[in-house]
Structure formats: structure tokens, C-alpha cells
Amino acid sequence: xxxxxxxxxxxxxxxxxxxxxxxxxxxxxxxxxxxxxxxxxxxxxxxxxxxxxxxxxxxxxxxxxxxxxxxxxxxxxxxxxxxxxxxxxxxxxxxxxxxxxxxxxxxxxxxxxxxxxxxxxxxxxxxxxxxxxxxxxxxxxxxxxxxxxxxxxxxxxxxxxxxxxxxxxxxxxxxxxxxxxxxxxxxxxxx
Numbered sequence: 398x399x400x401x402x403x404x405x406x407x408x409x410x411x412x413x414x415x416x417x418x419x420x421x422x423x424x425x426x427x428x429x430x431x432x433x434x435x436x437x438x439x440x441x442x443x444x445x446x447x448x449x450x451x452x453x454x455x456x457x458x459x460x461x462x463x464x465x466x467x468x469x470x471x472x473x474x475x476x477x478x479x480x481x482x483x484x485x486x487x488x489x490x491x492x493x494x495x496x497x498x499x500x501x502x503x504x505x506x507x508x509x510x511x512x513x514x515x516x517x518x519x520x521x522x523x524x525x526x527x528x529x530x531x532x533x534x535x536x537x538x539x540x541x542x543x544x545x546x547x548x549x550x551x552x553x554x555x556x557x558x559x560x561x562x563x564x565x566x567x568x569x570x571x572x573x574x575x576x577x578x579x580x581x582x583x584x585x586x587x588x
Contacts, residue, residue, distance in 0.1 A: 412560055416524075416560055432464075436461075436467045442518060445517075445551060446517035449475050450477070474516070476489040477490060477492040478539070479501065516550065519543075523574075531573050552575050555577070558580060
């Protein structure tokens with residue numbers, strides 16, 4: 398099946414169901430342990446950047462907030478995405494752990510409006526990934542558009558291990574990640 402005929406909607410549904418089932422089998426303590434392990438796995442990457450952009454997890458996405466807390470404790474500037482609406486560009490706005498978040502477009506938890514920044518390292522949520530470090534997101538294209546505008550940023554995808562696929566179909570605008578980190582491993586070259 399070529400990438401042009403691949404049913405991305407069906408793939409997204411299948412991965413969402415697999416992820417939901419996986420996360421439903423964990424209690425709060427397990428979720429916290431996995432988020433802390435993820436933060437430890439990401440810590441060496443922080444030596445390569447002065448600033449880190451992350452995200453506030455939606456639903457059953459794996460949390461990167463402990464990783465952002467670790468980055469902030471190391472003196473790195475931290476940021477979260479801010480989206481006004483589907484057609485607007487995603488911006489990264491400064492955010493410090495513990496700072497209040499507002500509800501934004503599509504239920505995103507985001508910092509209040511201020512001057513944007515361009516993080517040197519992005520922890521990107523994703524719906525699915527493969528070993529070639531291709532990602533499939535929710536379908537709005539926010540991260541791909543941001544990556545295209547900021548190709549110098551180090552792109553690290555973050556997901557649960559059950560979100561891995563043998564092959565992610567790509568479109569011309571898709572930009573591969575430098576690495577992917579899950580609760581179990583680092584995928585890609587070591588930084």
C-alpha cells in the first residue's frame with residue numbers, strides 16, 4: 398500500500414484505542430513512575446539546549462511535565478504550546494513549572510498569552526511512530542508547520558511504547574524526528 402492511499406484516519410483510531418487500553422491498565426502511581434522514568438531518559442538531551450518546549454498531556458498521552466520540571470531545575474527556559482484556533486500557527490510561550498495554565502483551543506492546557514519564544518529542543522506529542530522516527534499526530538499539522546519554520550530545533554517525539562507502528566505513512570510536509578522516547582527506551586542516535 399502506498400503512502401498516498403494509506404488510511405491515516407483508520408490508523409489514528411487503532412492507535413488511540415491501543416493507547417487508551419494500555420493506559421487504562423495503570424494506576425496513578427504507575428503513571429507517575431513512567432513520567433519520572435521518561436524525564437530521566439530525556440535528561441541527557443537537556444545538555445544540548447538552553448530551552449525546552451513541551452506540552453501538557455491531553456487524555457492518555459504520556460506526561461512530560463516532570464521532564465520540564467527537571468529542565469527548569471537545570472536552569473533551562475521552558476515553554477508550552479499556545480494555539481488560538483485550528484488555522485492559527487502554534488506558538489511556544491514561556492512557562493515555568495507550577496505556573497497556571499488556561500484552557501485553550503480544543504481543550505489544550507496552555508500558558509496565558511505573552512511574547513513567544515523558539516525553544517531549542519521540542520518534546521513533541523505524537524499519536525504513532527516508527528523506527529525511522531516518522532510520526533503521525535492528531536491531524537491538525539501544528540507540529541509539522543512549526544518544525545518547518547524552525548528546522549534548527551532538536552525534535553524529540555514522546556509516546557507510550559504501544560504507539561509504535563511498523564511503518565508510518567508520510568506526506569511531503571511530514572518532518573522526521575531526531576529521536577523518540579517512550580517509557581521503555583530511547584529510539585534514535587544518542588545525543
